[in-house]
Amino acid sequence: MKKNLETKSLTGVLSRLCKDEAGNTIAIMAAAVIPVIGLVGGSVDMSRIYLTQSRLQSACDAGALMGRKVMAGGAWADNSGLANTKAVQAFTANFENGAYGTGAVTKSFTELGGKVTGTASVPIPMTLMKALGQNQRTIRVNCSAEMRIPNSDVMFVLDTTGSMDSAANGESVSSSNPAKITELRIATKCFYEILTQKNITDVTKEQCDQTTDPSETSSNTSQIRFGFVPYSINVNVGRLLPLDYMANTWFYQTRRANFSDATGYDYTLGEPSELTQVGAPTVNDTTGVWDYMSNSITVDGTKYLKTVEVKKAPLDCTTISAPPDQSSGPTTDGPYVTNSPTPVHPTASITVDYELTVTSGAVKYRYVPDKTDVTKNKKCYLQRKTDSSVTTTQYTATRPVTWTPRRTFNDWTYDRIELNVAGLKNSANNSWNSSLQVPIGANGTNSTINWDGCILERETQKNVSTWDTSNTSAQKDMAIDLIPDASNPATLWGPRLKDVLYAREDSSGNWTLDPVTTTDNFGRPTSGNTTTACPSPAKLLNVWSPTDYKNYINGLTTDGYTFHDIGMLWGARLISPTGIFATHNAVANDNVQRHLIFMTDGDTNANPDALSAYNVPWFDRLQTDGNPSTSDLNTLTDARTAALCTAIKNMNISLWVVSYGEDVNSTTNERLEACASPGKFFAYDPNVSLTEQFKQIAGKIAALRLTT
Known part of the structure; x- marks a missing residue:
């Protein structure tokens, strides 16, 4: 019954308010105050948040940058942690405690692998936003700096x-x-x-x-x-x-030899052409003679005595281990010239004979008795012989002949003279030679001229x-x-x-x-x-x-x-x-x-x-x-x-x-x-x-x- 009466009373009040238009404006304004406060407060406080976050980030960046700069090529802990001290100072210079109505700032800087990393946070008490139950916001930022040299x-x-x-x-x-x-x-x-x-x-x-x-x-x-x-x-x-x-070619302050002609010609032989084999190779095998060893020898770490006493008869020296056979070669000798005819002017080339040998050898060992009566001899003696095989091959090749008229040196002309310097170029290897030949030596002969690279x-x-x-x-x-x-x-x-x-x-x-x-x-x-x-x-x-x-x-x-x-x-x-x-x-x-x-x-x-x-x-x-x-x-x-x-x-x-x-x-x-x-x-x-x-x-x- 009481509840019904309260309901009727509230309904009556609202009804009267609806009929009384004179009081409506005040009521509406009162109802609108709370959302208006929220909108205005949110705008003000959000501006503070953005400003604070921006300044906090800048301070963190400045601290990381300063710390890395002070650290340079050293360690973070050098000079009693000076890099960290300077990082904190740079942060504080850009964001003081209490700035923009904030609370106590928390900040720290660390270093790993040459990279300085920083973190910072600060609480921001709300103002008008408290009307909506928002008392405080905490802003957090991260930053880092490293020495990154440009290319x-x-x-x-x-x-x-x-x-x-x-x-x-x-x-x-x-x-x-x-x-x-x-x-x-x-x-x-x-x-x-x-x-x-x-x-x-x-x-x-x-x-x-x-x-x-x-x-x-x-x-x-x-x-x-x-x-x-x-x-x-x-x-x-x-x-x-x-x-x-x-x-x-290039011009140099140098000299040129002057010659007068003489009777006859001098010649130089060029490089031989590819060798051409003549006939089949010949093989000469030689069997060596067994000689007694005057000393004991060691082969591959094993010692072999020159004389071995045998107590049992009859004597059998073949049962005694001799040094293993040793091979040598093949060793190549040549090709070398065996016949080079003297050219007759104006022959342009000559045929030259060559010979090449390949030698192989083998050294053999054995133990033998010193006498033929093996029933009395109680000693075996070490012997050695050397066998060899020589293969000989004959070749021919053509060599070009260059003829130069014989000259007699007269004197020098000293002047600014053009010299051929192409000899410094090693075109085959695309590289530079260290010297070349220039005919400024005694009596106009070639002289070796070194080049240092200037x-x-x-x-x-x-x-x-x-x-x-x-x-x-x-x-x-x-x-x-x-x-x-x-x-x-x-x-x-x-x-x-x-x-x-x-x-x-x-x-x-x-x-x-x-x-x-x-x-x-x-x-x-x-x-x-x-x-x-x-x-x-x-x-x-x-x-x-x-x-x-x-x-x-x-x-x-x-x-x-x-x-x-x-x-x-x-x-x-x-x-x-x-x-x-x-x-x-x-x-x-x-x-x-x-x-x-x-x-x-x-x-x-x-x-x-x-x-x-x-x-x-x-x-x-x-x-x-x-x-x-x-x-x-x-x-x-x-x-x-x-x-x-x-x-x-x-x-x-x-x-x-x-x-x-x-x-x-x-x-x-x-x-x-x-x-x-x-x-x-x-x-x-x-x-x-x-x-x-x-x-x-x-x-x-x-x-x-x-x-x-």
Whole structure:
């Protein structure tokens, strides 16, 4: 009854409310407040959540990045966990406790296999969302950072002139004040360790200013290639070139023998044709004679006595084990000439007889009694004999005859003479020979001329002050990417052959450009290694093992004057993706960063009497019309170097320049700084080692990338 009354009462109230329109607005508004609060509160709180999550992720990323950067090539726990400390500091700098009304932040960083991983979380108290029962949300983020170096090609152009044997500060070389070449070796090795994370055994972590030696990890998946162009007067690049990139003839300051004709001819025999067998082979078998052994012998670890006593009669020596038979051969002897008739002019060929023998042998052993009366003899004696079989085969072959008129040596003509240098090409093996024969020996005989691999540059222009590396019609030597054309000698290179060179003098004993015919033997236009230096061989871009890299760097030699342009020119050629080594340098989708590191310790020093890439400038004058002075060549070299610097930077190659040593003057340093890409020049600082400068370069090349 009570329930019915309550129902009727509620119904009445609602009925009255429905009829009373004046109060409806208030009731509707009251009913709508709760969903409006939910909508507005949700929007406000969700904005806080997104903002907080974004900032928390950024802070986590910053911490992981900083931790990996501080760790570098060492371990996470080095320096009392400095990497972790810096990671936390970087996080806190980007997200402080209580930011955006959040609660206490939880964060942690760990490292595994060179990869730093971080996690962070923070609670966010809700504001208006509490009206819907949402009191708090927790935001969680993850982050990671690893040293992932981009695919990189690094070409070192290294000054290896004689001054590299001195100390950078100009004082005496000692264990505490090493030569610049010693510092260069350490610096380039530390550079390698930073980029590859591979350890070179003869450089210490202290020398590289590291806390630990590098340890390669599975995350090091980038391709890092290194190339080298050591330079001084010249560059040693000849054996890197295809055979048809080198000319077959070249002009040298040398001499030519002059002869007068004599009666008769001399002949030389060429290589024999394929041997033709004559008749059937003959076999000569020889049976040896049994001889008594004077000593006991050991065969295959078993000793056999020369005399064996037998106590039982009758004596039977055949029961005693003798050494096993031993075979020898077959041994081939020949074919050798048995008959070679003297050719009569003008016979073009002769038939030569040959013989070839094949010898086989067998050594046999036995024990025998010394006397025929075996009933009294109690001893057996060791005997040996040698049997042999010789098979002899006769052959013939044809040999070509070359006739040369007999001549009498008269005198020499000294001049700029074209020589045939094709003998350096081993076409059969597609390789280079180390020497060739040139008829400049005594009385015009052939002399062996060695080739060390240095080259002579192709055609160039004279008396040029402005150089254009794209001018392939006139400035072919400066055209970095010009592909040689075997049919156009002006596009080819020549071998530098210091031992064919001769100076020539006038009647007053002074050098002259005029041809001189005389019986005198003039000397060389250059003297000593300084004027004829050929640096260590250059190397194309390749992935190097630590051992190969170490051995190459340790083998760098030093000597010669300073011609910066030839080093820069070939450094550009060896790294160019579009030039003569384009196929070798190719990378899929060209996904590679290219760097050229040019290091020098001195000013340009282009001696006109030195054997450079343009032969001897005083005599050959390939770059100037008149007699070039050192000042002229220095100015020319500096202008060419500057043009090459610009060209390299226009090839999308980062050009790093390091000037190391107090002897480099301010004008040179200004040129070197202009040569470098912006921000990539390092001047000598007595308080900063060459290793530290190279480490700075390596650190910038080794870009740190975030991964999530």
